[in-house]
Amino acid sequence: MTENHVSGMEASAASVLKRAVELDQTGRFQESLVCYQEGIQLLIDAMKAVKDESKRGHYREKIKGYMDRAEHIKSHVNQMKEDGKYHEQMKISEDATGYSYEALFKPYISSAFTEVWVEDPYIRHTHQLYNFLRFCEMLLKAPCTVKTIHLLTSQDEANNSQQGSALSELKGSLSAEGVTLDLQYSSTIHDREIRFDNGWIIKIGRGLDYFKRPKGRFSIGYCDYDLRQCQETTVDIFHTKHTKTLKEPQN
Structure with missing residues (x-):
């Protein structure tokens, strides 16, 4: 996979994750969760395509941060569903x-x-x-x-x-x-x-x-x-x- 292809995936991930954060901040949690999941998958695909260990570590750090936020939202949404308050x-x-x-x-x-x-x-x-x-x-x-x-x-x-x-x-x-x-x-x-x-x-x-x-x-x-x-x-x-x-x- 070429460097341009990897850069393209990273740019796509950045765009989707930016949208996820915007939705997250405005309380549209279910939509933001979908965007977080799509963006995380794009980052994982980009990470798999690079061999440089420092770059892979950079991707892993980003992925972990977004995954932690996505899991927090998922728990929050599930709790609101359970309480009938969503x-x-x-x-x-x-x-x-x-x-x-x-x-x-x-x-x-x-x-x-x-x-x-x-x-x-x-x-x-x-x-x-x-x-x-x-x-x-x-x-x-x-x-x-x-x-x-x-x-x-x-x-x-x-x-x-x-x-x-x-x-x-x-x-x-x-x-x-x-x-x-x-x-x-x-x-x-x-x-x-x-x-x-x-x-x-x-x-x-x-x-x-x-x-x-x-x-x-x-x-x-x-x-x-x-x-x-x-x-x-x-x-x-x-x-x-x-x-x-x-x-x-x-x-």
């Missing part, structure tokens, strides 16, 4: 980018994750239906084995045939992937939250519909949601040991 909040600012569903939900998806409950009254119009489709695609690509996706939403009274047709097609497509879409409607739903069966609850002020409309069909951000500008919203993350089931629809 809550962190992030604010997505107007026109911000970098908040795709993969980026937002990744820290809270574990390998043991199999079931998700989505409550969002606005999975009705075309762009909202595409948002939900992208959310489902994200789950299929995530390091988990999702088996059931529950959706509670409201019916589009003006054009319920499009909504029904789209969700029916998605249900069939998910079924072919071994995933069940459990669809329910409610005329009184107003809360927006997403619950994972590993205990994480994510409440987004705007639900899944926090992206701005792209400037055009061939504008940057049209396909890649990490590059899509966002509308201002707040995300609250909680953890509970007992994940409730989907609410009964009220008509």
